Amino acid sequence: MDILKQYESQTKFLVAIDSIIFGFDGESLKLLLVKRGIENEKDTWSLMGGWVQEKESLEAAASRVLYELTNLKDIYLEQLHTYGDPQRDPVQRTFSVAYFALINVEDYTQALSSAYEARWFSLDELPTFLFDHSMMVSQAIEHLRYKASQHPIGFELLPEKFTIPQLQKLYEAIFGAELDKRNFSRKLLSTKLLIKLDEKQRGFSKKGAYFYKIDEEKYQKQFNTFLNFLPGGSV
Amino acid sequence: MDILKQYESQTKFLVAIDSIIFGFDGESLKLLLVKRGIENEKDTWSLMGGWVQEKESLEAAASRVLYELTNLKDIYLEQLHTYGDPQRDPVQRTFSVAYFALINVEDYTQALSSAYEARWFSLDELPTFLFDHSMMVSQAIEHLRYKASQHPIGFELLPEKFTIPQLQKLYEAIFGAELDKRNFSRKLLSTKLLIKLDEKQRGFSKKGAYFYKIDEEKYQKQFNTFLNFLPGGSV
DNA sequence: CCAAAAGTGTTCAACATACACCCATGA
């Protein structure tokens, strides 16, 4: 049997991507979900997803779908896992490649496209999901904790300028634990990844906290360094 | 447009799995590769792979393909990444889900099925690969280092009974670095995951090293604990 | 008896943790 026939004799499948989109509003971690348009599923919320097109790579499909929803480009995007259980989609067998996205809530609010109805949900008020989406979400949360405990990934969820107390709130939300501000800021500053700005945050606290920005160059270089942000040591 | 039509209007694709199979022979890390049967690719070696069947989950496909090659079941298997570049397979667009397998070389030698021609290759004598397989291999090696640095995964590559010097050789092969035997054995024994047996290894060294086996129950429980096996702290 | 690998203990430095006080400012 020649090669082409070997290929042709195989079953083909639908391939989709689904995005687990995290945001942080200063208080708690959120997921961005969209309202499903399908008639008998009105009022159900779902992960944003889409089909992979004929000549499109997986990364391109994930970026495109995210762009369609948020109007944002150059988002932190990471492939997580592929789900392919024969029963996972009752309509027709579909493989879904889950992508993990971190975006800054402020950017999204500004760039909002109205093609989809979307809303941020706190992790503790998530709706019931279709298919295996709840598994995707819990694996994504686990991955976020794991990753954040080891890499300085948190910055992706914050605006360009941020304060140390904001960053601490974020890490507390990710780990679901309170952190000591003295130890936290020491550990953080020891990475030398932050550049202190002259400007202070106004309006939130009386004293005002200094803004910092990330040292992009060092951030790229040190990304694969273990940093061990985490109280305890287990995830 | 109804749901079924939405599904039907989408392009379908071939879905395959490819396995990156690691083994350890006491000296160096190895990959198990198979000879390709295709005429004009004789004498080329490739990762073991296979198509995903119509009613088969990804995990099932990966286990089946591994079983066909090695006759082994209950292998350590982990999904790594999905590759889907439109150009990756020149014959026809195929998505490939890469799986990472750890097996014990001795088990394989005993269980050898002859349906495929297969051979172990040291990491430093790997052949040139087709498609994006060399990327899969390097990402798998990276993942093995990462995982082994944090989880006691090394046991999967050794026989049931093993000595501490064997385990040290394995970790040295994984990290490509020499380790201090005093520190290594202290760190290892402090996990309490090993059970010392009465028996000694004979024939290799004059004094003979004690065999150990793993405490399966604790191993399962502690699997998600960070153990920080690694000289330095970066991968 | 000697060569080769196994096995074990101590010291020092680095890091994580716990903890308390002063500072700046808006109201």
Added chain:
DNA sequence: TCATGGGTGTATGTTGAACACTTTTGG
């Protein structure tokens, strides 16, 4: 002036790294 959150330093215990000698036994 006072209440609120921001910012910093120190002492202690734990952990990782570096390092050398004794033990066992096959040849």
